[in-house]
Amino acid sequence: MADDGVKEIFDWYGQTARDGLAGDGVRFVEPLGAWVVHGYTEVRRVLTDYPVFSSDELRHSARPVPHRDNPILGGLSAIDPPRHHLLRRLVSRAFTPRAIRALLPSITDTVRTQLAEVDGELDVIGRLGHPLPVRTIAALLGVEADRQPDFVRWTEAITSFAGSFSEDPARQAAFRAAHAELAAYFRQVFAEHRARPRGDVIDTLLAAEPDGSRLSDEEVLDFCTLLLINGHETTKTLLVNIVLCLAAHPEALARLRADPGLVPDAVEEVLRFLPPIGGTDRFTTGPTSIAGHPIEAGRRVIAMVLSANRDPRVFAEPQEFRPGRTPNEHLSFGHGVHFCLGAHLARHEVAIAVRALLHRFPGPWATSRIATERTPVGIDVLDLALVSP
Known part of the structure; x- marks a missing residue:
């Protein structure tokens, strides 16, 4: 393991799970x-039992919500049935197996183009982590991929505006600027789509009447923001994490190079071992209890996915990275009605990228540069360079 930053990440995830x-x-x-909440059974219950553990922070949090202006709180992942079901059905057609297969050639082309320009070390985030998911989501939405730098900047400013971070004046200013720019951009896109429909996701949302009336532009904007942010962040982080895992486990890397057909299994193990999110929030709709602990209404409950994925009651040798682990029922894409809509797309994107990296970087991998930032429920990798000695 070439970089102390990699060891820090692995140690933090392992110790957090053990302590939790x-x-x-x-x-x-x-x-x-x-x-x-850390245990697998309890985390799965929190993720699944939406009548008790709601995703709607604005409605159910008993505490003030300092980031209440964040558009993510108006998106699909932050509302509950029955409206959740109505809105999810609108966009689910964009993530059917057939729709995803149609995107695979462009994903492959993006990876090939980005790697063709690499000389020496690979800037994993700059060359793949940002452009691959952003261009894929742009194609899905029907917007301009050449606005990639703006999409990345908007995404990072909006996702960092949450919880106690929203009290930071610098983050507040960055959020307000990003939100205003993103809203202005998408309103222009909506106007263009109304003038010249293209049959894409945005057209579907603009024409939809899920409950007998059209969605407002704000609701469509929240949809587009959520797709852009979730599609970008999850895939970027998953790609970074699989590079970290394979660089740290040369025997697993050698197995994948000998049999690239094992790549999907390796992706699943990375999702378990080093998930893209450490945990996710829910809010109690009324008095309840977990493992005998009484919990009042309106309480924030953090379901620690990273710990649930290492629960020894469910996973044998959970602290070991074992590609090909079967069964591997991790919770990294959620569970129940809020299971990640783009899970299969993210899996395909990362698998295509990994196969290309196996060919482009023969031999063992090493991380020559890494920068990280701790968050309340994980470690965010801000910079990562890959070399093949």
């Missing part, structure tokens, strides 16, 4: 003002 799973795996964490 101690005892009954449920505790109130005062600095977060939240109940934190």
Whole structure:
């Protein structure tokens, strides 16, 4: 393992899971003002039981929501049935197996083009982590891929505006600027689509009447923002994490190079071992309990996916990275009605990229440069360079 930053990430995930799973795996964490749940069974319940553990923070949080202006809170992942079902059906057609297969040639072309320009070390995030998912989501939405730098900047400013981070004046200013620019851009896109429909996701949303009336431009904007942000962040982080895992485990890398057909299994193990998100929030709709702990209405509950994925009651040798693990029922894409809509697309994007990297970087991999930032529920990799000695 060439870089101490990689060891820090692995150690943090491992220790967080071990500490979190101690005892009954449920505790109130005062600095977060939240109940934190670690065990697999309990996390799965929190993710699945939406009548009790709601995704709608604006409606159910008993505490003030400092990031209430974030458009993510108006998106699909932050509302519950029955409206959730109506809106999800609108965009689900963009993620059918047939629709995803149609995107594979352009994904392959993007990866090939980005790697063709590499000389020496690979800037994983700059060359692949940003352009691959952004261009894919742009194609899905029917917007201009050449606005990639703006999409990346808007995404990072909006996703960083949450919780206590939203009290930082610099993040507040960046969020307000990004949100205003993104909204102005998409309103122009909506006007162009109304004038010249193209049969894409945006046209579907603009014409939809899920409950007998048209969606407002704000609702369509929230949809587009969510697709852009989630499609970008999840795929970028998953790609970074698989590079980290394979660089740190040369025997697994050699197995994949000998049999590229094992790549999908390796992607699943990375999702379990080093998930794109450490945890996700829910809010209690009324009094309830978890593992015997009484919890009041309006409480924030953090379902720690990273710990659930390493629960020894479910996964044998959970602290070991084992591509080909079967079964591998990790919770990294969620569970129940909020299961990630773009999960299969992200899997395909990363698998295509990994196969190309196996060919482009023969031999063992090493990380020559890495920069990270700690978040309350994970470590975000801000910079990563890959070399093949």
